[in-house]
Amino acid sequence: xxxxxxxxxxxxxxxxxxxxxxxxxxxxxxxxxxxxxxxxxxxxxxxxxxxxxxxxxxxxxxxxxxxxxxxxxxxxxxxxxxxxxxxxxxxxxxxxxxxxxxxxxxxxxxxxxxxxxxxxxxxxxxxxxxxxxxxxxxxxxxxxxxxxxxxxxxxxxxxxxxxxxxxxxxxxxxxxxxxxxxxxxxxxxxxxxxxxxxxxxxxxxxxxxxxxxxxxxxxxxxxxxxxxxxxxxxxxxxxxxxxxxxxxxxxxxxxxxxxxxxxxxxxxxxxxxxxxxxxxxxxxxxxxxxxxxxxxxxxxxxxxxxxxxxxxxxxxxxxxxxx
Amino acid sequence: xxxxxxxxxxxxxxxxxxxxxxxxxxxxxxxxxxxxxxxxxxxxxxxxxxxxxxxxxxxxxxxxxxxxxxxxxxxxxxxxxxxxxxxxxxxxxxxxxxxxxxxxxxxxxxxxxxxxxxxxxxxxxxxxxxxxxxxxxxxxxxxxxxxxxxxxxxxxxxxxxxxxxxxxxxxxxxxxxxxxxxxxxxxxxxxxxxxxxxxxxxxxxxxxxxxxxxxxxxxxxxxxxxxxxxxxxxxxxxxxxxxxxxxxxxxxxxxxxxxxxxxxxxxxxxxxxxxxxxxxxxxxxxx
Numbered sequence: 001x002x003x004x005x006x007x008x009x010x011x012x013x014x015x016x017x018x019x020x021x022x023x024x025x026x027x028x029x030x031x032x033x034x035x036x037x038x039x040x041x042x043x044x045x046x047x048x049x050x051x052x053x054x055x056x057x058x059x060x061x062x063x064x065x066x067x068x069x070x071x072x073x074x075x076x077x078x079x080x081x082x083x084x085x086x087x088x089x090x091x092x093x094x095x096x097x098x099x100x101x102x103x104x105x106x107x108x109x110x111x112x113x114x115x116x117x118x119x120x121x122x123x124x125x126x127x128x129x130x131x132x133x134x135x136x137x138x139x140x141x142x143x144x145x146x147x148x149x150x151x152x153x154x155x156x157x158x159x160x161x162x163x164x165x166x167x168x169x170x171x172x173x174x175x176x177x178x179x180x181x182x183x184x185x186x187x188x189x190x191x192x193x194x195x196x197x198x199x200x201x202x203x204x205x206x207x208x209x210x211x212x213x214x215x216x217x218x219x220x221x222x223x224x225x226x227x228x229x230x231x232x233x234x235x236x237x238x239x240x241x242x243x244x245x246x247x248x249x250x251x252x253x254x255x256x257x258x259x260x261x262x263x264x265x266x267x268x269x270x271x272x273x274x275x276x277x278x279x280x281x282x283x284x285x286x287x288x289x290x291x292x293x294x295x296x297x298x299x300x301x302x303x304x305x306x307x308x309x310x311x312x313x314x315x316x317x318x319x320x321x322x323x
Numbered sequence: 324x325x326x327x328x329x330x331x332x333x334x335x336x337x338x339x340x341x342x343x344x345x346x347x348x349x350x351x352x353x354x355x356x357x358x359x360x361x362x363x364x365x366x367x368x369x370x371x372x373x374x375x376x377x378x379x380x381x382x383x384x385x386x387x388x389x390x391x392x393x394x395x396x397x398x399x400x401x402x403x404x405x406x407x408x409x410x411x412x413x414x415x416x417x418x419x420x421x422x423x424x425x426x427x428x429x430x431x432x433x434x435x436x437x438x439x440x441x442x443x444x445x446x447x448x449x450x451x452x453x454x455x456x457x458x459x460x461x462x463x464x465x466x467x468x469x470x471x472x473x474x475x476x477x478x479x480x481x482x483x484x485x486x487x488x489x490x491x492x493x494x495x496x497x498x499x500x501x502x503x504x505x506x507x508x509x510x511x512x513x514x515x516x517x518x519x520x521x522x523x524x525x526x527x528x529x530x531x532x533x534x535x536x537x538x539x540x541x542x543x544x545x546x547x548x549x550x551x552x553x554x555x556x557x558x559x560x561x562x563x564x565x566x567x568x569x570x571x572x573x574x575x576x577x578x579x580x581x582x583x584x585x586x587x588x589x590x591x592x593x594x595x596x597x598x599x600x601x602x603x604x605x606x607x608x609x610x
Binding site: 035037057058060062063065067068070071072073074075076077078079080081098099102103106107108 | 436442446453459462484487495
């Protein structure tokens with residue numbers, strides 16, 4: 001049963017980067033015990049500022065030194081704290097990869113790393129693009145990796161993580177994105193959500209790209225009479241392989257969409273899953289190709305690489321012979 | 324608290340000879356180790372575990388215990404040997420469970436998830452001090468008074484993360500944090516001063532806001548104890564300089580053919596060499 005989404009509406013803006021700080025602040029006001037570590041270059045540009053002002057004793061600025069921040073976060077967790085640690089997206093996996101691997105995952109500690117400005121949403125060109133993180137995280141044991149589709153889902157993950165044992169990475173983008181979910185719903189780590197049921201094909205996506213996938217499905221329904229389902233694969237690790245195999249075998253047409261390199265991310269994970277399940281249908285990965293991205297706003301870049309609703313719909317039309 | 328607490332210098336010196344002997348036998352039996360750095364750190368490790376740490380190997384998760392973090396994790400066999408001597412395991416048990424496929428507690432690089440006495444998993448260098456910074460901050464936040472003592476190697480000090488950690492510990496004035504530099508002046512392929520010179524390390528560390536204690540001979544128990552006697556009281560709420568101990572040691576200390584020879588950085592030891600080495604370290608006993 002699909003969860004009701006806003007795919008019939010347009011542009012209800014939400015912003016996970018704003019929301020997560022607000023949620024942490026609310027939890028602190030409620031008396032929940034956690035500490036917050038951050039890099040100088042990100043916290044002021046999120047709503048974590050409120051937490052910093054009212055609960056300074058539990059907030060630790062590590063300046064611009066991501067490896068030390070991530071290592072010290074592991075130490076704070078070993079001392080018994082639940083740690084939320086905000087790091088500028090691209091510098092978490094690339095600069096602090098060894099610390100994520102060794103200090104957080106190998107030590108198996110209760111740190112929730114929040115990678116903001118993910119994918120190409122930061123702007124500023126390839127040095128500030130975060131398109132290799134999922135490939136790295138997928139290869140590191142013990143990590144749970146979630147990519148919320150909207151602000152509300154991000155807050156659900158933040159809250160759930162207080163009761164979660166072990167390291168977690170929450171990957172969120174910079175820009176405001178459209179709110180996906182209307183009704184309340186159960187969010188379970190590792191369990192994909194079928195936001196839209198389909199009989200002709202499925203799009204599997206995560207993060208703020210999910211909204212564009214829903215809009216593409218809407219266009220395909222209206223313009224071509226195609227029934228395209230959309231899976232919210234909010235948890236990249238552990239992956240809901242059962243859902244992937246089910247929708248693959250149901251329709252024989254699967255497209256993945258992600259703001260990440262097509263190498264090693266969600267698309268790679270889905271491809272591996274389908275291949276091992278002897279899937280014989282059509283399959284296409286949509287995401288950043290194997291190149292340093294062009295410069296532009298996220299919307300411009302998404303359009304350039306066919307990651308917006310137009311590009312996604314075009315790919316499915318091609319796959320289903322409706323060009 | 325440990326039951327076998329030692330107080331006098333001769334007692335501690337004899338214990339060092341015992342640990343060196345047990346360590347050599349252990350590495351002979353498992354066929355791998357890092358004897359050079361393992362032998363250089365013995366005095367400091369023995370002084371800590373037998374006298375200065377508030378720590379009980381038989382109750383390794385006890386609240387309020389001091390935390391010792393061995394950042395130069397390739398020297399973990401020294402710790403295992405001490406844990407064994409303090410009654411946590413027998414040497415036979417350590418040999419049986421050393422890097423065996425299905426049930427390994429003891430590895431060349433220590434794993435906290437396998438061995439209860441290990442506070443932080445180690446292996447990759449330059450990790451211990453940043454984690455120790457967080458640990459010390461956590462003690463302050465949770466208002467628990469314990470020391471966080473991190474030992475790093477001088478070769479390891481090349482890693483930039485140490486300098487990030489020094490900066491943050493000085494900034495946050497972590498009174499309960501202690502870093503011990505096991506400065507044996509050799510790393511895997513030669514002299515640290517030739518490979519990547521870290522000196523003048525005392526001036527550099529002071530500049531980051533640390534109090535520095537220089538131990539001229541880190542293999543002299545009297546000097547080691549004199550340095551550890553200077554550590555500030557366990558007061559996690561006090562904002563004061565963290566303490567950096569430069570322990571000048573000799574790689575391979577106690578074994579004639581290993582001392583100052585970087586080729587004993589890693590590897591096992593054969594039967595003939597073992598016999599000479601055991602004879603050498605037996606001469607270090609005071610009684």
